[in-house]
Amino acid sequence: MYGLAAIQQANGWAMAGTGACIVLSGLAILATLISLVPHLTGLFEPKAAPVPQETPEKDTTPSVNVPDKLPDDLNDACTIFMEISESLGDEFTLEDLHRRCKEVNVAHPHFSINRFRDAGVLISCGEGFFCWKPKSE
């Protein structure tokens, strides 16, 4: 038997429809449950003692205007990162650069840093420190 008659004979429509509904609803419920987990674990966390408020230190690092979306061009993106890293000095660790990028809300800084490393724009200065490759080279 072939065609629609074969599907009908094997109860195919019901199997496909029910199966699809079960897997969709099952994973939807699982997604809902796991989205509740952080709230549930929060209930059982011991509440931290109130910390006396300290007056925030004045931010001495210069503010940097970072666009919402980094430019596609490597050199343009690099210029922005150089501006961001100015406050770190000529040589800095990647960890400090990443932290500074996070402070000025750069999206996915680790990926951009990786691009600069791959392109040889961000070079190692030894002992875990890095610096920007001088433009003349």
Added chain:
Amino acid sequence: MDLLIQFLTNTGYYLADYRHFLMWGIGCFFLYLAIAKNYEPLLLLPIGFGVLVGNVPFFKGFGLGIYENNSVLHYLYFGVTTGVYPSIVFLGLGAMTDFTSLLARPKLMLLGAAAQMGIFFTLLSALALGFLPKEAGSIAIIGGADGPTSIFLTAKLAPHLIGPIAIAAYSYMALIPIIQPPIMKLLTTEAERRIHMPDMRPVSQKELMIFPVIGLFLCCFLAPASIPLLGTFFFGNIMKVSGVVDRLANTARTAIIDTATIFLGVTVGASTQADVFLTGKSIGIFFLGAIAFSIATASGLIFAKILNLFSKEKINPLLGASGVSAVPGSAREVHMMGLKSDPTNYLLMHAMACNSSGVIGSAICAGILWSFLV
């Protein structure tokens, strides 16, 4: 002289016919894909060589072939027919999988569910083409793009089709870089491919440890037939995230999964003996497998676009294509496609979330089909 003639008539050269050479061609093609193209080498190399081993012509009755009782290959094949190897592979997969990205953005799990629609569409197509219901269910699971799950379900429902179904499933998994990108391009616009996903929230260790328990409770209670796959999968995962049995977790994700993969690959390859494999049904299975895989990819993409209609926070629809459970091939393709449209668009971690939910989704589908068709 008679002894020499008798010996010569028992050699593979004398017993071979065109079908054996055709299968050797297929085996060599798999080896080529694995070695020269680096397509899924961990799977295609053992399967490819298994095809060569299984298609050495021999005198029937000597207890040599994989389908002959008491042969060595038959004993090794026992792990396939009973579903032991797939279960062990899932244990290792669980010990490898990092659910952080999925827990950080649970909504992506829906894309893993949507990509399973290819399975049910293929079920209907296979029935319409005249396959028996159990055979149709086994063929349909190719749409999950999960080799061990396909083998597991086929071993339970239609063991005579293990060879062609496993070969089809693994072939299409290896051909992800060829199959998925055109579908992704066809169903998404350039602007959609450029959608950036927001940074993920940090996920606590407690959440990571609670997830396998909740997952097991929900999925295996919903489809108990998926226990052999998801039970070991979540067990492997809790070994990994608990941090108290690092030695066991490390063994599961290295020695154990490697051993199971070797035996699974080589025996599945050897099960493709020419007289069993070269049939009209195999051609139908390959045809339906391609449809299953394509529809699974398309349904994930389309579902992501539908979600975007109702959601404030837009999802990059490419992520829907990684809802199939071919880990990590489809996630890698999605990431590459995103990078092509926008070199600053990094989708890999988000795609892995969909990918890992696809593994769970396809195992649930296998359980559902098994309980429907057994």
